[in-house]
Amino acid sequence: MGDPVDWPTRDLLSHRTAATPQRTALIDDETGATWTFAELDQRVDQVAHALETLEIDHGQPRIAVLMDTRPAFVSVFFAAMRTGMTVVPLNVRETASELAAKVERTAPVAVVCEEATESAALEVTAAVESTATAPTVLTVDEPARERTRRLCPAAGSDTAPSVDPVSLERDDPLVIMFTSGTAGEPKAVRLTVGNLVASATASAFRLGVDPSDRWLCCLPMYHMGGLAPVLRSTLYGTTVVIQRSFDRHETARVLDEYEITGVSLVPTMCKRLLDAGWEPTADLRFVLLGGAPASSELLERCRATDVPVYPTYGMTETASQIATATPAETASHEGTVGQPLVFTDVTVVDDDGEPVSAGELGELVVSGPTVTPGYLEAARTNGAVGEYGLHTGDVGYADENGRLWVLNRRSDRIVTGGENVDPGEVLETIRAHPAVEDAAVVGLDDPEWGERVGALLVPEDSRDRIDLESVRSHCETRLAGFKRPKTIGIADALPRTASGTVDREAARDRLRETETDV
Ligand SMILES: O=C(O)CCC(=O)c1ccccc1C(=O)O
Secondary structure (H helix, E strand, O other): OOOOOOOOEOOHHHHHHHHOOOOEEEEEOOOOOEEEHHHHHHHHHHHHHHHHOOOOOOOOOEEEEEOOOOHHHHHHHHHHHHHOOEEEEOOOOOOHHHHHHHHHHHOOOEEEEOHHHHHHHHHHHHHOOOOOOOOEEEEEOOHHHOOEOOOOOOOOOOOOOOOOOOOEOOOOEEEEEEEOOOOOOOEEEEEEHHHHHHHHHHHHHHHOOOOOOEEEEOOOOOOHHHHHHHHHHHHHOOEEEEOOOOOHHHHHHHHHHOOOOEEEEOHHHHHHHHHOOOOOOOOOOEEEEOOOOOOHHHHHHHHHOOOOEEEEEEEHHHOEEEEEOOHHHHHHOOOOOEOEOOOOEEEEEOOOOOEOOOOOOEEEEEEOOOOOOEEOOHHHHHHHEEOOEEEEEEEEEEOOOOOEEEEEOOOOOEEEOOEEEOHHHHHHHHHOOOOEEEEEEEEEEEOOOEEEEEEEEEEOOOOOOOOHHHHHHHHHHHOOHHHOOOEEEEOOOOOEOOOOOEOHHHHHHHHHHHOEEO
16 A cells, blocks of 8 residues: 555635535624624635735744634634644733743744734734844734735725635644743644644534534633634534623623523633622533632532533643543542543553553543644653653543543642643743842632732842832733732742752742732
């Protein structure tokens, strides 16, 4: 037999549009506007034209997207897919310096933004202007307004010819998504067409699909938890309702008003909805609860209120869900995140990388079609991949039926309100303050946010008190709001373990005692 043939396929949206052009693809709660798949497809074609006007000097162009959760994000995403570009979603909450570092690492040909993020995009590109790869800023307006500016000459014209469909292959890169680790630099995760389609397919087997499903998307689309529903829903031919940001009362209203059948939430959001007195309608089939561990108290409250909760364990590196528990399992097996999705394998290994028996603790290692082919930087990939797959850094165990329990997630990482914070990144920033000699950055339990960032500071000169106001303003220009320490303590020296590493638990205790909330 000869080499296997890679049969090309068109992009996901054009297939979907061919099948069900008149079904509703998107509803925007903010404006009430709706798009059928045919209308979305047409809009995507216009944006694809605009992307094709960009000057591209190499084969695998990337575009960064600096947009919040909104219909235009969806059009840009599918337009990139249609033109064979890789999308690099950027977090709109980050500062210009944080974003410039990511733009420098990924070298996109353009930063695509909306009106609201245009000035931020210009600031970011100005910050990378010194290099040869300064990207263009491309502003795309909401589809309903049928108007794009700057580099979109063909947009708005009904007669624009269709963009030649780029043939996609399973291994083509589709997204580079940043996720925080614990080592000081955000990780750039490459995800292929195959990864994302495999994830959306496997999700359907766990959550089920009803042709009349409406998925509420209120998580940021620049994170996996917000982007995944867009892909799933397009594959299934169902409807995404976009709510631009979460608000307990507004989200409760949207869930009722649009007869939402499924929603992805982080635990903080679910808690806030319940606090606000929200009760699910009969239409609601599932609440996919992920991004951080759900407390047993929250799950108990869900059960008491008949919330059909599916706790999930996932990561950006696996294009979202690894394992997801059903409501029945959540009730019968306390604390489980369920079995891995179909085609995903999870092996629990010991310190030597050898598989352990059911019930024994170890590191979770994951393999299967949803797993990233690697980080942008190969050295990081080599450090994370072993015989059984990608090492998650999470500790847990499996029962005899393969149900998983995750005890601590990526140990040192802080998860605050669904945003992941790398303590190393915060630490580097704080250490750069002239009055700080050293610091420890840890997560502290927080009733509202799950965790909040805490910092224990050691002054450069122990006779001086650190001016906390100057530390705060130092962080303000360098770190996104959710990464800034909310609790700061001062110590003469950092607590250390016998081996000399910072004793994070002791640092946490110190912060609980001496805390100064900022
Ligand atoms: O933890 C991560 O990095 C991925 C989280 C994620 O994708 C998610 C987060 C919240 C709700 C649903 C999902 C999901 O797996 O789809």
